[in-house]
Amino acid sequence: MANTINQRMTVQLEGDFVVFLIGMRINHFWKLHKWIPVAMSMPKMLKELSQKPESGFLGFQMYGGIPPVIAQYWRTFEQLEAYAKDRNGQHYPAWKEFNIKIKSSGDVGIWHETYKVRAGEYECIYNNMPEYGLGKVGVLVPAVGKKEFAAGRIFREK
Secondary structure, three states: OOOOEOOOEEEEOOOOEEEEEEEEEEOOOOOHHHHHHHHHHHHHHHHHHHOOHHHOEEEEEEEOOOOOEEEEEEOOHHHHHHHHHOOOOOHHHHHHHHHHHOOOOOOEEEEEEEEEEOOOOOOOOEOOEOOOHHHHOOEEEEOOHHHHOHHHHOOOOO
């Protein structure tokens, strides 16, 4: 188990970034041959991206559940989109296979949501937690002074 940081922490992350949430839904559990290949493709993509910092991929956090939800953090939307369309990467063939073998059969659902976050227009707090979520991507700093409360952690135009 990862070591916890036993104080209130928040994150500093320079510049804009993108949060990409992705997951799947098993609609027909007994159709193992349909959903297992879909489930097995994501770890390969995460491994590939983790080894390519030049891709704009900043990191990810997997949130429990069967199947889990994965939050990915990217520097720009354009870099995320470039990865999705890269015919030499892990994503494109998996996406193509899904669209050939599953399509709209109802057997396996996939989903994603993409959020562009402008610099300073986010806030987070971690207490008694290891590096987690955005805290794995940005720089963890103590949530003290102006950063003690949510209103002080989020950027406000004057």
